[in-house]
Amino acid sequence: MPPRRPPSPTPPIDGTDGALAARATGTSLLHTAVRYYSLTKPRVLYGNVLTAAAGFLFASPGRINIVLFLVVCLGTTLVIASACALNNVLDRDIDTVMARTKKRATVTGGVGARHAVIFAAALGVAGMAMLVAWTNWLVVAVGVGGFLAYVVLYGMLSKRMSVHGTLVGSLSGAAPILGGYVGAAGVLDAGGAVAFLMLFLWQLPAFYSIAIYRRDEYARANVPVISVVRGIPRTKIQILVYTVAFVLVSLLPQLLGYVGASYTAVMGLLGAGWIVLAVRGVTAADSYGWARMMFRYSLMVMTAVSVMLAVGPRLP
Template sequence: MTAIKQAPTLTGVDGTDGALAARADSPSFRDTLTRYYSLTKPGVLYGNVLTAAAGFLLASRGQVDLWLFAALVVGTTLVIASACVLNNVLDRDIDGVMDRTRKRATVTGSIGARPAVAFSVVLGVAGMAMLVAWTNWLVVAVGLGGFIVYVVLYGMLSKRLSIHGTLVGSVSGAAPILAGYVAVSGVVDVGAVLVFLAVFLWQMPEFYSIAIYRHEEYARAGVPVISVVRSIRNTKIQILAYTVAFVASTLLLPVFGYVGIVYTVVMGAVGAYWTWLGVTGLRADDDDRWARQMFRFSLVAVLALCLMVSVGPLLP
């Protein structure tokens, strides 16, 4: 009988089996899945989907079409995820400089630009297909418009070229709540404008707070945010102005009869505290600490808004 020849093994310089070492170095399926998932910016993703759900529930006023709600939420989630993945690809140069983003998969190279773009396309096509099939043309238009604004007008252009990049980005950030509302209403009415305006204005103090406590990182990356181009003092004033505008916009909903007294009391209290916090920033000694407080409470404010917009029509 002919002896069976053993396949040659690859031995490393330290005497280890090269094949085993190669398998150890290659990421597992779970690791790869986690990396791709991280490209969707889960924090940003779910925050935006929450506002879409809130807009939907406000317009529904207790009469929820569960199939339409599911189509809106899943379709919107996929479209936003697609935009976030593509933004990661475009921002590799900036992300590599900033501490909070330098470990992203598109920066480290654990996921290449080409597979990331392919992932984005799959997500985007699937999401838009759901919106086209099961929602209305207004939702599709808002979704497509939000995608273009975020990826092109914000990510590729204004973020890198203008101090007003945050204003442009806030348009796309307010698109989900508008999409949720018009999915039910089928029209852009006063309620649609007010919820869009509230989320648009909310993003300004939220991001400007980040621009203060990450001022040095943005300066290193060459991103012309307000705190870098103008000054910390000017940014504080802008934060306070936009906070007051946000509070005013939220309190217009009861004026037009969309919500009642419970909503008014809760959002009035939230708005009063956030405004007071903004005023304290004008004389704060530790700018970074104050900015982090403003940012953290901005999350409380938007959660309160989404909750109260969702249940407000059902309460006194």
């Protein structure tokens, strides 16, 4: 018999396989992090945090406590992120049939419901712990109230059961600016009330506009938004009414002595433009196109409100 060949030597390890495995692991971790991050609804989250920062700066016309500002903003961010993540879990049945939400991680299975709830709980506990430890009881009360209003009163109940769901949701949407304000001021006064009312009123024409151009999707999902229950013409009238109400309230800060004429000039000009657009919408033939324009304008108004409240006390 021919002699056996000796076994082949073990091939040298050049690190290529290990590098590929490490890269794959890193990519997987990144994708997982992105899926969890998406549960926080980043665009909604950062819009709300912007208003919280504006509220704090509006209530700090003099020296700004930077540490407290950062704590209020970060704690509020975590609490809002927690509420948004829970909303993803609650709305899975609705999100499945709506084009803009059917790719959410809780719908596609990218993040399971149980893991999403654990993630939301961790965010909420961390955020509330920060607010309890370093802010005042008013900030904590606003944070808890806004969280419950969004998750329970809106997400679990009114959104599915009543045409007034947007009104309820607007309470939670206005909570961040109030939380920022009382975080700096330590009291709830006329300035905080006006800031809260502005954000509350701003949301109604903004989200009623979404209800128009997303009407068919809401109807398929059996969500009783105003455009589905009462029709588009009545929704347009409501948009006009709330737009005028917002503009009137947005001009109060100077009358109350919180800001100067610069604030009023900017907000008066933008408000007048928004009212003109709302009036045109009443007779607009292309309701969907007009509603999209109305919503885009509302985003500009919200950004302007936040900026002008922040710098208004420091301008003439």
